[in-house]
Amino acid sequence: EAGVTQFPSHSVIEKGQTVTLRCDPISGHDNLYWYRRVMGKEIKFLLHFVKESKQDESGMPNNRFLAERTGGTYSTLKVQPAELEDSGVYFCASSLGRLAPDTQYFGPGTRLTVL
């Protein structure tokens, strides 16, 4: 069974540009999470989808970040316009959501560098 996939693996953009990150969860997983790790800091939660609905977006840093989950399948995270402090590794995770405890499976991450 394929795991969580993320695209691209690495993105280098200039300040002010737009970048869109994509996450494909494990098939059948209703829950999808985005996390971010900036240099020297802990991994931080960004938001949580249940199917196509945003369950919790309390970790989104500001309105330059927009997340969508089309039809409850893959998700995109758009940063517009990108700032230097947005650099970091963006992880996506998915889980079934029907069991307790509910295991979150992580993708390899997208490394974003804003110059």
Add this chain to the structure above:
Amino acid sequence: QKEVEQDPGPLSVPEGAIVSLNCTYSNSAFQYFMWYRQYSRKGPELLMYTYSSGNKEDGRFTAQVDKSSKYISLFIRDSQPSDSATYLCAMSAKSNYQLIWGAGTKLIIKP
């Protein structure tokens, strides 16, 4: 103050040693406790998952949770060079909920 404290290391031990990794936390609402392993340029991979207090064993790995002290541990027996990675603790107040992470401890097992 951070919600979860974890020594970033690095922690270097010889092959075959017993490794002890720890996290402390401040939020008494945490009920679910996890240990993830992360190799370089990869995503975190779940190793152990414990609900509430107690011990859990899986092969060479043992996870302990002491909620009264707000302290969790991961023990690795008969450590191998392939265990060299960053170990992250994570916890949450509910299932199906955001994870709160420690900084991760970089572990190096010397052959």
